[in-house]
Every structure is written in structure tokens, then in C-alpha cells.
Amino acid sequence: MSDMPPKLAEIVEEFASAPREVVLEMLLEFSDTVPPLPAEYAGHEGMEQVPECQTQFFLRAEIRPDATVATYFDCPPEAPTTRAFAGILAEGLAGATATEILAVPDDLYARMGLAQAISPLRIRGGTAILARLKRQISDQLS
Template sequence: MPPRLAEIVDEFASAPRDVVLEMLLEYSDAVPPLPPGMTAEGMEQVVECQTPFFLHAEVGPGAAGGNIADEQVTVWFDCPPEAPTTRAFAGILAEGLSGATVRDVLAVPDDLYQRMGLAQAISPLRVRGGTAILARLKRQVREQIA
């Protein structure tokens, strides 16, 4: 797992339950805006989310001179501000995977949100949506390196 994402997971896992929701709300503000010209229309919708949520991952050249596993992954998310929990999942991934390589992204555990202790703080439906976001992100990366 990328070091910054591991730090975020540890912060959530060790936080008291009553603080976890506040922490989530802080990450809902960490979603960077889409670049000019990019819209949700060109992104993949994560239909498992209760709210309209779109993502796009792009594998670009890395610093390792041709090793595909070391190429950098850039991720964009589009989610309405009225869905702070879902935006928080995007914010956690945006911050935790900033500068991540293909190897880093594919190494993120599928049970990320359970490891963070979110299964005890939010509804199973929301955890399912977050898990689907991560699964779609990893799938997009795999498709691009195939």
C-alpha cells in the first residue's frame, strides 16, 4: 500500500468511533476539481454508489524507464458535494494515491474500508459503494496495462 494511504488507514483505524465521521467529512473536501474539458460523460459511473459517482484512471509514463509497474497512475473523481460520505471515499483515494504507481494502486487491499474501521461507523451500503470505487479504479488500471 502506498505510504500516504497506509497513514490514512492507520489514522482511521485508531480513531475513536465518534471521530471517524468527522474525519470522513474532512476528506470530502480533498477531492480535486476535474481538469478543464473533462466531464462525467467521459468517465465511468460507479453504479453501486447511492449517488452519481464517476471516476477515471490514467496510466502515464513513470520514472523507471519502461517498467509498466512503475508508471504513475492519475485518478479523477466526480461526485456531488451533497454526498459527503461518497466524496470522502474519493478524497481518501485522491490523497492516498497521489503520485502512486501501477504497482501501488494494484497493491491496495480490497478490504481497505474495513481495515479503516468504516464498517462500524457507516452503513454497509456505503461501504459497498466505496469498495466498488476501489474495484473499478483497479480494473481501469489493469485494462490499461494489459
């Protein structure tokens, strides 16, 4: 799993090796780890909505001067699976550089084994979140 940041690779491995019945519990735990939005993003000013998600989901990626990326996510608590995607990315990408994040495989959620635990529609939403995050980073690099 060297094609992704170490923290994210560890999370992917934990999910991939977990029994199916534990995966949903793990997702719920990650849904509680989404950091609160900074005040400047209240009202989602400067954030991008991800329309592929069934619920309202907003994100923002900012490349810092040290080349690491700050990620910001907002999703209602009543959407725990979608919030779990945000929690996984927030924790897994913390401290990662733009280059490391751009190298994260697009089939991240399949590698985690989530297709056996959640609906294809939710997987599509999670994949769209990652794609938009990577696109924002690419746009800032160009």
C-alpha cells in the same frame, strides 16, 4: 500496511486508530479535499460511472508515462460520505504507481474501521469505487 502506498497506509492507520465519534468528522474533512475535475472531464466524458454508489459517482484512472497513476473523481457535494472515499483515494494514491494501486487490499475500508461508523451499503459503494479504479488500471496495462 506495506501492501499499499505509504500515504494511503498512513490514512488507513489514522482512521483505524481514531475513536468512532471522530471518524465521521474525518470523513467530512476528506469530502472537502476532492480535487476539481480538469476541464476535459466536464460532463464526465471518458469517465466511468459507479452504479453501486447510491449517488452519482464518476471516476477515471490514467497511467502516466512515469508509471504513476492520475486519478479523477466526481461526486456531488451533497454526498459527503461518498465524496470522502474519493478524497481518501485521491490523497492516498497521489504519486502511486499502477503496481502499488493494484496491490491495495480490497478490504481497505474494513481495515480503516469504517464498518463501525457507516452503513454496509456505503461500504459496498466505496469498495466498488476501488475495484473499478483497479480494473481501469489493469485494462491499461494489458
